[in-house]
Amino acid sequence: MSMEGEAYVREQRPKRQPQTDTTVRSLEDKIPYVREQRRKKANRRLIYVLILIGLLIGVVFYLQSSYSRVATFDIDGTINVKKEDIIQASRIKVKETHAFNVSEEAVLERIEDVPGIREATMKKRFLHHYEVEVVEEKEIAYAKDKPGARIVLADGTILPGKSKEELFDAPILTGFTDPSLQRLTKELVKIEPKVRSRISEIVANDQTDKGGLKLFMTDGNTVLLSTSAFSNSLNEYVKVISALPKGKTGTITIDGGIYFKPYTGKK
Numbered sequence: 001m002s003m004e005g006e007a008y009v010r011e012q013r014p015k016r017q018p019q020t021d022t023t024v025r026s027l028e029d030k031i032p033y034v035r036e037q038r039r040k041k042a043n044r045r046l047i048y049v050l051i052l053i054g055l056l057i058g059v060v061f062y063l064q065s066s067y068s069r070v071a072t073f074d075i076d077g078t079i080n081v082k083k084e085d086i087i088q089a090s091r092i093k094v095k096e097t098h099a100f101n102v103s104e105e106a107v108l109e110r111i112e113d114v115p116g117i118r119e120a121t122m123k124k125r126f127l128h129h130y131e132v133e134v135v136e137e138k139e140i141a142y143a144k145d146k147p148g149a150r151i152v153l154a155d156g157t158i159l160p161g162k163s164k165e166e167l168f169d170a171p172i173l174t175g176f177t178d179p180s181l182q183r184l185t186k187e188l189v190k191i192e193p194k195v196r197s198r199i200s201e202i203v204a205n206d207q208t209d210k211g212g213l214k215l216f217m218t219d220g221n222t223v224l225l226s227t228s229a230f231s232n233s234l235n236e237y238v239k240v241i242s243a244l245p246k247g248k249t250g251t252i253t254i255d256g257g258i259y260f261k262p263y264t265g266k267k
Contacts, residue, residue: 070097070128077134080151080159081116086134089114099128115157139163140196141188143173143181150181156189158182169197175204183227190231195238220249229254
């Protein structure tokens with residue numbers, strides 16, 4: 001190559017230098033932007049971590065506070081069964097039981113196992129307030145003498161205390177000890193309601209506690225029978241009185257057979 005050619009090449013090379021300088025300046029301009037983006041990304045990660053830690057602290061605080069526990073547990077609908085017995089059976093302790101441990105199905109099942117309770121429903125209010133509505137078994141008899149007033153419910157439950165219902169179709173029980181009342185109750189619950197409503201009063205008619213009964217009926221008849229024959233015999237009462245002389249009332253004795261003795265004079 002001639003000297004003139006070499007000089008021409010050297011003169012041409014410096015013209016490419018401005019492009020390199022421009023590229024370097026462009027990268028230098030982008031570096032602050034990249035750094036800023038990395039800083040923002042790191043800040044976001046920090047925020048997420050702080051939020052997660054805050055949530056964990058909040059959950060721990062919530063679980064340890066009273067806000068996570070049953071605030072109230074109210075029982076409505078009771079007549080004869082004590083509310084304390086229902087609450088104890090539910091295993092719910094206000095301010096102690098965690099709300100997330102409350103299973104409605106399990107609680108209601110335990111409450112419905114309480115003697116005298118026929119069914120129960122539960123409503124949950126805001127902030128763990130619970131309300132239970134119960135339906136008691138119907139009263140089918142009322143013992144009002146010694147050793148104290150006792151109520152007989154349709155499931156056979158015998159509760160101490162005076163009746164709080166208007167017993168228009170339930171018999172009064174007189175002269176029964178606790179054992180004899182329990183035996184009678186097992187038979188009384190087997191009686192059809194339409195027959196039971198015809199009984200005005202049942203009196204223990206055997207001082208030896210062998211189960212002799214005297215029944216005063218709303219139609220004016222008196223029935224004598226034993227506890228063992230009570231449910232089977234009395235469910236046939238409607239058929240028995242339909243076979244009696246029309247307009248006659250008296251004493252019906254059921255003891256192997258059925259015997260009728262009309263009243264003489266004033267009853």
